[in-house]
Amino acid sequence: MTALPERFVQRIKQMIGEQEAAAFLASYTGSAAHGLRLNPAKVPLDEFIVKMPFSLTPVSWCPLGFYYHEKDRPGKHPYHAAGLYYIQEPSAMAVVEALKPEPGDIVLDLCAAPGGKSTHISSYLGNSGLLVANEIHPTRVKVLSENLERWGARNILVVNETPERMAERFRGFFDKIVVDAPCSGEGMFRKLPEACDDWSEEKIGHCAFMQADILESASIMLKPGGVMVYSTCTFSEEENEWQIERFLLSHPEFSLEPVAQGECFFERGKLANTYRLWPHKLSGEGHFLARLRKSASTGERSEKPGAGKVKPIPAATRKLFEAFCRETLTFIPEGQYALFGEQLYLLADGLPSLKGLKIARAGWHMGTVKKDRFEPSHALALALKPGEWKRNVNFSTDSDEVYRYLKGESLFVQKTGKGWDVVTVDGYPLGWGKLVQGQLKNHYPKGLRWV
Numbered sequence: 450m451t452a453l454p455e456r457f458v459q460r461i462k463q464m465i466g467e468q469e470a471a472a473f474l475a476s477y478t479g480s481a482a483h484g485l486r487l488n489p490a491k492v493p494l495d496e497f498i499v500k501m502p503f504s505l506t507p508v509s510w511c512p513l514g515f516y517y518h519e520k521d522r523p524g525k526h527p528y529h530a531a532g533l534y535y536i537q538e539p540s541a542m543a544v545v546e547a548l549k550p551e552p553g554d555i556v557l558d559l560c561a562a563p564g565g566k567s568t569h570i571s572s573y574l575g576n577s578g579l580l581v582a583n584e585i586h587p588t589r590v591k592v593l594s595e596n597l598e599r600w601g602a603r604n605i606l607v608v609n610e611t612p613e614r615m616a617e618r619f620r621g622f623f624d625k626i627v628v629d630a631p632c633s634g635e636g637m638f639r640k641l642p643e644a645c646d647d648w649s650e651e652k653i654g655h656c657a658f659m660q661a662d663i664l665e666s667a668s669i670m671l672k673p674g675g676v677m678v679y680s681t682c683t684f685s686e687e688e689n690e691w692q693i694e695r696f697l698l699s700h701p702e703f704s705l706e707p708v709a710q711g712e713c714f715f716e717r718g719k720l721a722n723t724y725r726l727w728p729h730k731l732s733g734e735g736h737f738l739a740r741l742r743k744s745a746s747t748g749e750r751s752e753k754p755g756a757g758k759v760k761p762i763p764a765a766t767r768k769l770f771e772a773f774c775r776e777t778l779t780f781i782p783e784g785q786y787a788l789f790g791e792q793l794y795l796l797a798d799g800l801p802s803l804k805g806l807k808i809a810r811a812g813w814h815m816g817t818v819k820k821d822r823f824e825p826s827h828a829l830a831l832a833l834k835p836g837e838w839k840r841n842v843n844f845s846t847d848s849d850e851v852y853r854y855l856k857g858e859s860l861f862v863q864k865t866g867k868g869w870d871v872v873t874v875d876g877y878p879l880g881w882g883k884l885v886q887g888q889l890k891n892h893y894p895k896g897l898r899w900v
């Protein structure tokens with residue numbers, strides 16, 4: 450059982466009373482719930498249920514979410530490398546369900562790494578609208594970017610900025626925003642007992658200040674009439690109900706809205722229309738969420754941060770890329786292309802000017818343009834759908850080859866000709882291989898290789 454900080458236990462007793470605290474503390478003798486969320490852009494739900502070699506049971510508040518048994522280790526399955534699902538704590542799935550993004554929305558995930566909420570938002574947008582996923586920490590933004598790449602998200606902008614800098618650029622720009630705030634993490638004590646060592650009351654105060662600043666920036670970036678969901682994975686009222694109460698006092702243009710899943714499955718918070726997910730009341734860890742709408746009649750104008758001028762790509766680059774597409778794919782992706790150094794991107798639609806922003810990914814990364822050749826990127830393979838490639842080497846999920854491919858080995862295959870092949874597992878893209886005289890040279894990215 451997790452050894453909880455004494456002062457934390459006292460605070461919980463003060464908050465919910467001795468009797469309920471006993472049930473709460475008893476939940477720490479059990480193990481954390483394990484969840485995964487399917488990627489509907491890669492695998493339809495009925496196909497997923499049939500093909501997954503794990504025992505799955507649905508998460509009531511998320512149609513894409515499932516519990517799995519710890520022994521199944523889905524993170525070690527090739528389907529994970531193919532982006533068919535994202536491993537996510539079940540309570541965390543409630544946040545984007547409360548936001549309800551719709552195709553065509555322009556959505557910001559302001560504190561986005563490692564990408565749980567961003568991948569979920571992307572599933573609701575499909576390839577329409579725009580997802581801007583921002584993460585302040587430069588190392589964490591890399592993980593976010595990789596997770597969105599594996600997810601096959603095309604219409605994305607991944608940014609590495611502070612909320613304040615984002616607010617300077619994106620005033621009144623977003624239809625919807627998630628603020629999944631950095632917090633004292635009390636709700637994760639069962640899943641990550643080491644988080645207890647990092648806990649203190651001072652940390653709660655520090656987080657509350659930080660969250661107030663982040664909310665302030667988020668409020669500036671929301672369009673009049675837009676919706677924002679604030680969430681934490683902690684229990685302290687300072688970071689939850691009190692935070693929202695204070696925000697509403699200084700922002701009369703915002704009001705709380707009920708959340709359908711909240712009414713059905715969660716406990717009401719101490720502030721009307723806020724919700725608590727308690728580990729002793731559902732199968733999941735501790736969470737808080739609130740859905741806020743900005744009045745449509747704030748008098749503010751929604752501003753587009755001027756579409757940036759994009760330098761057309763050189764004719765020679767286009768020629769190289771189109772030759773690659775004709776040989777390898779069944780289509781040439783349409784849209785606006787941009788070169789960042791040697792890196793070729795198909796820019797996300799509706800993108801503002803990126804000047805001065807720290808960008809990790811500006812859309813769908815197509816590949817690297819060398820002097821006389823084009824090398825496709827991992828992101829290109831992972832966002833392809835069946836029917837979009839001409840050349841393919843497929844391995845079955847129970848073959849040795851698929852594991853050898855993921856480890857970075859070159860493989861001999863029964864195939865003639867030469868060129869780039871999309872390597873798939875049971876038909877789902879995993880990466881690239883380059884065929885030369887029956888040998889498939891491995892282009893699975895070095896940093897992702899299995900050991």
Ligand SMILES: C[S@@+](CC[C@H](N)C(=O)[O-])C[C@H]1O[C@@H](n2cnc3c(N)ncnc32)[C@H](O)[C@@H]1O
Pocket residue numbers: 541559560561562563564565566567584585586589611612629630631632659663
């Ligand atoms: C709860 S985590 C986000 C989890 C993520 N939304 C997901 O679902 O995978 C909070 C994030 O906020 C970031 N963060 C920390 N300090 C911040 C600040 N001052 N402003 C904005 N983000 C911050 C952290 O690096 C962390 O990635």
